[in-house]
Amino acid sequence: MRTLAPPTLAAGAGALAGPGTAVPVADPPPLISLQGAGVRFGPREALRDVTLQLRRGDRIALVGANGSGKTTLLRLLNGLVAPSSGQRRLHPPAGGARRGPVTAMVFQRPFLLNFSARRNLALALWLAGVPAAERGARVDEALARVGLLAQAAQPARALSGGQQQRLALARAWAVRPDILFLDEPTASLDPSAKREVEALVEAFGQAGMALVMSTHNLGQAKRLASRVLYLDAGRLLVDCPADDFFRRTDLPPEAAQFLRGELPWTS
Amino acid sequence: MDILTPRRRLLGRALALAGLALGLAAPAARAQAPFIVMASTTSTEQSGLFGHLLPAFKAAAGTDVRVVALGTGQALDMGRRGDADLVFVHDQAAEEKFVADGYGLKRLPVMYNDFVLVGPQADPAGVRGQDVLAALKKLAASTASFVSRGDKSGTHAAELRYWKAAGIDLAAARPAGDPSHAGRPAGYKECGCGMGPALNIAASTGAYVLADRGTWLSFKNRADLQILVQGDTRLFNQYGVIVVNPARHPHVKQALAQGFADWVVSPAGQAAIAGYKIGGEQLFFPNAGR
Amino acid sequence: MDALAQSLGLALRLVADADPALWRIVALSLRVSGTACALGAGFGLLLGAWLAVARFPGQGLVVGALNTLLALPSVVVGLLVYLLLSRSGPLGSWGLLFTPAAMVVAQSILVVPLIAALTRQLVADALREGGDELQAMGAGRLLSALLLLAHQRLAVLTVLLTAFGRAVAEVGAVMVVGGNIDGVTRVMTTAIALETSKGDLPLALALGLVLLGVVALVNLAVALARARGAGAPGPALAGAAAG
Numbered sequence: 127m128r129t130l131a132p133p134t135l136a137a138g139a140g141a142l143a144g145p146g147t148a149v150p151v152a153d154p155p156p157l158i159s160l161q162g163a164g165v166r167f168g169p170r171e172a173l174r175d176v177t178l179q180l181r182r183g184d185r186i187a188l189v190g191a192n193g194s195g196k197t198t199l200l201r202l203l204n205g206l207v208a209p210s211s212g213q214r215r216l217h218p219p220a221g222g223a224r225r226g227p228v229t230a231m232v233f234q235r236p237f238l239l240n241f242s243a244r245r246n247l248a249l250a251l252w253l254a255g256v257p258a259a260e261r262g263a264r265v266d267e268a269l270a271r272v273g274l275l276a277q278a279a280q281p282a283r284a285l286s287g288g289q290q291q292r293l294a295l296a297r298a299w300a301v302r303p304d305i306l307f308l309d310e311p312t313a314s315l316d317p318s319a320k321r322e323v324e325a326l327v328e329a330f331g332q333a334g335m336a337l338v339m340s341t342h343n344l345g346q347a348k349r350l351a352s353r354v355l356y357l358d359a360g361r362l363l364v365d366c367p368a369d370d371f372f373r374r375t376d377l378p379p380e381a382a383q384f385l386r387g388e389l390p391w392t393s
Numbered sequence: 394m395d396i397l398t399p400r401r402r403l404l405g406r407a408l409a410l411a412g413l414a415l416g417l418a419a420p421a422a423r424a425q426a427p428f429i430v431m432a433s434t435t436s437t438e439q440s441g442l443f444g445h446l447l448p449a450f451k452a453a454a455g456t457d458v459r460v461v462a463l464g465t466g467q468a469l470d471m472g473r474r475g476d477a478d479l480v481f482v483h484d485q486a487a488e489e490k491f492v493a494d495g496y497g498l499k500r501l502p503v504m505y506n507d508f509v510l511v512g513p514q515a516d517p518a519g520v521r522g523q524d525v526l527a528a529l530k531k532l533a534a535s536t537a538s539f540v541s542r543g544d545k546s547g548t549h550a551a552e553l554r555y556w557k558a559a560g561i562d563l564a565a566a567r568p569a570g571d572p573s574h575a576g577r578p579a580g581y582k583e584c585g586c587g588m589g590p591a592l593n594i595a596a597s598t599g600a601y602v603l604a605d606r607g608t609w610l611s612f613k614n615r616a617d618l619q620i621l622v623q624g625d626t627r628l629f630n631q632y633g634v635i636v637v638n639p640a641r642h643p644h645v646k647q648a649l650a651q652g653f654a655d656w657v658v659s660p661a662g663q664a665a666i667a668g669y670k671i672g673g674e675q676l677f678f679p680n681a682g683r
Numbered sequence: 684m685d686a687l688a689q690s691l692g693l694a695l696r697l698v699a700d701a702d703p704a705l706w707r708i709v710a711l712s713l714r715v716s717g718t719a720c721a722l723g724a725g726f727g728l729l730l731g732a733w734l735a736v737a738r739f740p741g742q743g744l745v746v747g748a749l750n751t752l753l754a755l756p757s758v759v760v761g762l763l764v765y766l767l768l769s770r771s772g773p774l775g776s777w778g779l780l781f782t783p784a785a786m787v788v789a790q791s792i793l794v795v796p797l798i799a800a801l802t803r804q805l806v807a808d809a810l811r812e813g814g815d816e817l818q819a820m821g822a823g824r825l826l827s828a829l830l831l832l833a834h835q836r837l838a839v840l841t842v843l844l845t846a847f848g849r850a851v852a853e854v855g856a857v858m859v860v861g862g863n864i865d866g867v868t869r870v871m872t873t874a875i876a877l878e879t880s881k882g883d884l885p886l887a888l889a890l891g892l893v894l895l896g897v898v899a900l901v902n903l904a905v906a907l908a909r910a911r912g913a914g915a916p917g918p919a920l921a922g923a924a925a926g
Contacts (some may be wrong), residue, residue, distance in 0.1 A: 230819070231819040241833075249820075385707050444865075461863070462862075475770035587881070589880030593880075596882075612882040614883070614884055625728050
């Protein structure tokens, strides 16, 4: 097993750094770090010995074949599942009284409750502990951000697939997360809905949210990510800047095979 | 409609519980009149006597009488448990034991009605007449069906006494083909049920049954059943009223219960009993103090 | 069938005559069973939701026991409550026996397993679909279960209607703990039992038809409320109308 060098300065600085730029920018502080973490479900080892650091400004694409552990890694990072071995550590954001970063997650098929779009967002804010006085304004702002303000009073489950995913993004946006996790967010959508969602994800990243997105779609990864993590059978094989990943010739054989096997969507 | 925020759901649940409290409190609030609980028998209730007698008592004394109708055995058990303030049943032996065991204060005879032997009009066993013991002997010798209540009731106890007096041993099986043997008749069936259901079974299967006249007169599902034996003085069925002993159950409303017992044996109560008729026929014959 | 036609005519006449005694009995039936369902819902919904999310040793046994209690005969419940509330029993001093309150207690005990078992299944199914997302949003397990109850409020309503049907139609429990006292604890089912044992079968059947009619009205009212507040159809499929 060969791993590439840990993220360099260039990767850490995200979209700002380009090839050849020698800007001495300090690494942004880590938000979540994993140290030799593994997750085991009964006899099955879904993740093995994963070490990585998630930093502010990261735009990470998680790629790999089905069953490689992408979803498990997302859930581990977000705290939905506990590590069976190794460590997961949260780092409090600068100047904050909170114990760790605020996170939000968008799933492949969004689960919306049987209420109006607005009520779904208000509920998310209530769960996040946002005081009642602020909720109304933040809900409206988030709905406007994703272009669903006109549908605010409609039952959330009556919206189209693309609208529902945008609503899920609005729900994430409303809680003002430090990190947004996305598990194949456009896999169930038609091409135009896919474009809308990608545009929103890109905009969220521009606004300073760290993004961790698993995807099958290498074109999407190329478009949105600054850093790529490649998983194979539960092991983290590659962790490098996005440009490097797609141009690199010295990738581990599994990763190279994976790249070749996927048709590069450029749309 | 998505009015159900988490807070509102909790509120809804609280309202439901409040509604429950109201639902429970309302009947208590409504029941302002003083009341006593009287354990009596299903046959007495089904005769309709209480519908006639209790309003008269309420007018005289202002007390509501809440009747729980069970079999005599169960009614006395209820008195033993203290769940009733007084009992009004028709099984003298059991009643006297009830008082002797200390569960009741004093047994006052109140009235009697009579039993009748009822059977199919065709009378296959040939029991028609005025002698109940002779009738039972003929029944036992035949293959006709007989329905017994089998439920520890006063009627059931009376029925068992008559079989015994007729020399029939219900516990002994009768060998097939031996009509003269003094054992249990071939068609004897126990239903473990009240008088009405027993009559229902007899009506639908053409069987004989011992019934109290009151239930029989109110019974509407007669099919081809008829009274075949009546008038035998042995068929008279004595009722008694007993106030439950407050020494055993201090919560018993002795004063109010005694009020009913005293009224029902008084001339006013006795007249009310005599005044109850079905189809012009008197059912119960007052005999207090005799 | 002649008896049925006769009973139908008798039932219509009973309703038309608006006999106050009959309506008192109907009102008591509705009040007792409605209150029992409200109380049963309070416990049953919480119990079902909690069982759907709880993880403890022996949980399978508890769920099995709950499902077994679905077949609890009403007369057995009546006997147990009678023994509790009897003057010779532990709670005799409360003086609840032979009152509508005792009937409410008995029927509540009867419907709690029904509501809990069905709710548990509802919530468990919904959790499979949305448990992760609710957890990701920060909802603890019991809160997730309660949110899913609100999410599935129409299905919950059906569960409550089922419980109401069970309660209003049972006779064993209310007969034993209520005593079928005329004007105090006589409800539709005990009145039907009484008329049956008096041999007045047409009247008993007629009362049965009146009971069914009343419950049908209740169901109609609920169905109308449902139709007005019906939730949206299922999530739109990918590729359907453009967002």
